[in-house]
Amino acid sequence: MIDAKDLTRAQLRRKLRQRRRELKPAAQRRAARALYRQLAHHPLFRRARHVALYLSNDGEIDPCLLIAAAHARGKQVYLPVLKSWPRTSMVFQRIDAREKLAANRFGIPEPRRDSMRQRKVWALDLVLLPLVGFDRHGGRLGMGGGFYDRSLAYRARRKNWHKPTLLGLAHGCQQVDRLPMASWDIPLDATVTDTGWY
Ligand SMILES: Nc1nc2c(c(=O)[nH]1)N(C=O)[C@@H](CNc1ccc(C(=O)N[C@@H](CCC(=O)O)C(=O)O)cc1)CN2
Numbered sequence: 001m002i003d004a005k006d007l008t009r010a011q012l013r014r015k016l017r018q019r020r021r022e023l024k025p026a027a028q029r030r031a032a033r034a035l036y037r038q039l040a041h042h043p044l045f046r047r048a049r050h051v052a053l054y055l056s057n058d059g060e061i062d063p064c065l066l067i068a069a070a071h072a073r074g075k076q077v078y079l080p081v082l083k084s085w086p087r088t089s090m091v092f093q094r095i096d097a098r099e100k101l102a103a104n105r106f107g108i109p110e111p112r113r114d115s116m117r118q119r120k121v122w123a124l125d126l127v128l129l130p131l132v133g134f135d136r137h138g139g140r141l142g143m144g145g146g147f148y149d150r151s152l153a154y155r156a157r158r159k160n161w162h163k164p165t166l167l168g169l170a171h172g173c174q175q176v177d178r179l180p181m182a183s184w185d186i187p188l189d190a191t192v193t194d195t196g197w198y
């Protein structure tokens with residue numbers, strides 16, 4: 001496991017992104033199936049009606065099997081969609097199983113913006129977050145845009161509001177011993193990997 005103490009956030013991010021990108025396609029497919037087995041029958045997933053996921057990019061663990069399962073079970077499935085203004089914010093928008101998608105400014109596919117299909121993040125039951133690095137204490141290192149932190153910032157002010165449950169999704173190799181937490185970081189309830197819950 002990487003010792004995060006001697007690295008800056010930028011160095012750590014580079015190292016961990018490289019690790020997940022190095023996974024071969026067969027290892028990625030195995031990891032996606034193992035992640036599905038960790039979550040598909042868990043009560044947090046089974047009970048959730050409104051679930052936000054993401055489309056994998058840059059070697060991220062792929063939640064596509066969970067997306068398919070969520071659709072098949074009649075859940076409402078949401079993806080993050082970047083706003084053009086302010087450029088640092090994003091919203092969660094419902095997609096259907098055959099949704100047409102187009103690449104956003106980072107090359108990640110997303111649905112065409114439609115405010116009728118958007119839902120406030122505090123009205124979601126479960127958000128499955130992509131991440132670059134995680135620790136056992138709810139720490140998350142993202143791509144560095146602050147998109148998830150900004151959309152979850154209300155949590156810091158509303159301590160008694162526990163929705164939605166926040167679960168990071170990652171490959172086991174993205175674990176670090178302890179991430180330095182920034183003042184704006186919103187702790188995860190847990191991170192789920194191909195090998196277990198942390
Ligand atoms: N799959 C996925 N979707 C997601 C996120 C994510 O981390 N993963 N995001 C989570 O926040 C948001 C997008 N945030 C991102 C932030 C930076 C970069 C990125 O690749 N930056 C490049 C260079 C930027 C550029 O091309 O202009 C880089 O750092 O190399 C990508 C996504 C919303 N959707």
Ligand SMILES: Nc1ncnc2c1ncn2[C@@H]1O[C@H](COP(=O)(O)OP(=O)(O)OP(=O)(O)O)[C@@H](O)[C@H]1O
Nearest residue numbers: 140141142143144145146147148149150153182184
């Ligand atoms: N609630 C917030 N309000 C204002 N700025 C914020 C907030 N959260 C994060 N930021 C800003 O966003 C920038 C990136 O934050 P950070 O490095 O934690 O992103 P990240 O969690 O890695 O990215 P992402 O959530 O997009 O995957 C920081 O410079 C920070 O100043």
